[in-house]
Amino acid sequence: MKRRTLIALAAALICPFALTGTALADWAPNRPVNVILPYAAGGGTDAFARAVAAAAEAEGVLSVPMVVTNKPGAGGITGATEAAGARPDGQTIMITSAGSFLLTSELKDTPVHPLEDFEIVAQVGDLDPAILVPMDSPHATLSDLVAALQADPAALRWAHNGVGGAHNVAGQAFLDANDLQATGVPFKGGGPTRAAVIGAQVDFAVVGIQQAAGFENELRVLGLLAPERDGIASDVPTVPEQGFDYVEVSSPIVVFAPKGTDPAILADMQAAFERIAASDAFADAMRDRGNVPEYLPGDAARARLEAMRDATAGVIADLGG
The missing domain is CATH 3.40.190.150 (Bordetella uptake gene, domain 1)
Known part of the structure; x- marks a missing residue:
């Protein structure tokens, strides 16, 4: 919102x-x-x-x-x-x-x-959630990531900052809305979640968009789980504008x-x-x-x-x- x-x-x-x-x-x-x-x-x-x-x-x-x-x-x-x-x-x-x-x-x-x-x-x-991957990820776009999830259901791992948290729910809602599966891996907070993505411990993460600030050389933001683009990271497309369903969940x-x-x-x-x-x-x-x-x-x-x-x-x- x-x-x-x-x-x-x-x-x-x-x-x-x-x-x-x-x-x-x-x-x-x-x-x-x-x-x-x-x-x-x-x-x-x-x-x-x-x-x-x-x-x-x-x-x-x-x-x-x-x-x-x-x-x-x-x-x-x-x-x-x-x-x-x-x-x-x-x-x-x-x-x-x-x-x-x-x-x-x-x-x-x-x-x-x-x-x-x-x-x-x-x-x-x-704090609006976003889908992030490591900069060297083979998934250059959200469509790439979705295609990989469809090709091998549950093979990919995704990070969030705790079961029941806003970003966990936002990520799971995105997966459910698009009939996708992935294995969730919880971390304690946005910083550790971001570190897990940078270190390629997981394939992607759902965290607050602000977690990418200052890490542009290490992370790629594929989409914002929100109805409108972010006021600062305005170059990041939203998930719905890329043609995918989602549920609006922010923090x-x-x-x-x-x-x-x-x-x-x-x-x-x-x-x-x-x-x-x-x-x-x-x-x-x-x-x-x-x-x-x-x-x-x-x-x-x-x-x-x-x-x-x-x-x-x-x-x-x-x-x-």
Whole structure:
């Protein structure tokens, strides 16, 4: 879901309390805000969280800093569980890959669920999945890869960053939609997944498009699993424009607050993150990492996750959910 779609959705669902540029009367933490990031440092979600914290300080959004704390484990569920149990006083928030959080929670019996155990503050970005191969792969195009998959079903191996994660579901949905088979190999995070492709441990991978930034001499991106081309890697064709079916599954970067957070504090939080997402500091940081800000208010972010849940129900069932 790219920028013009997001703008339309935001306009339809924007909360009446999204007050960009006004003082934050109710969200006024008196000590650094704990930003739980339920993944290890160095990945795409971590980059978003740290860019948010830096932009908040640059823009003077709060009188105290946001401090990112990595809490990896159980595919993001360890940190999410801690965030859900925090006091709902505005001192603790979570920034995470909401697509992976949602789909993992749908696939497995997890202690927390994004649509049930949190207040959804805002979306600040998105990680669209792409199909990548090593630069020296014999598959120069997506059609080449599909032909190889058709010629020898299940002979090829593909990498993703964990069963039930957004990129795993996106890749499996692509295979299912085109009646293809391949052997999935999970890795812990986008960086290790990318390394597996570069090292030819697998034949292809489905990871966030931003993972290719800076590795153009080692990776070839065959297609973007999205309805529109990427705002930065605009030379990469989408999967549908190459004539193949897919299910739209991405990984929205969403800000969550503990359930029960006061609506007035949530209103200020949403206004703050809208301001951050619109700032030059945030845009510059994201551009350096091969990505762009994509803001949605809380209600629209929730609606998007609900739509993703419904669209992927069949794939989740096939994966064992």
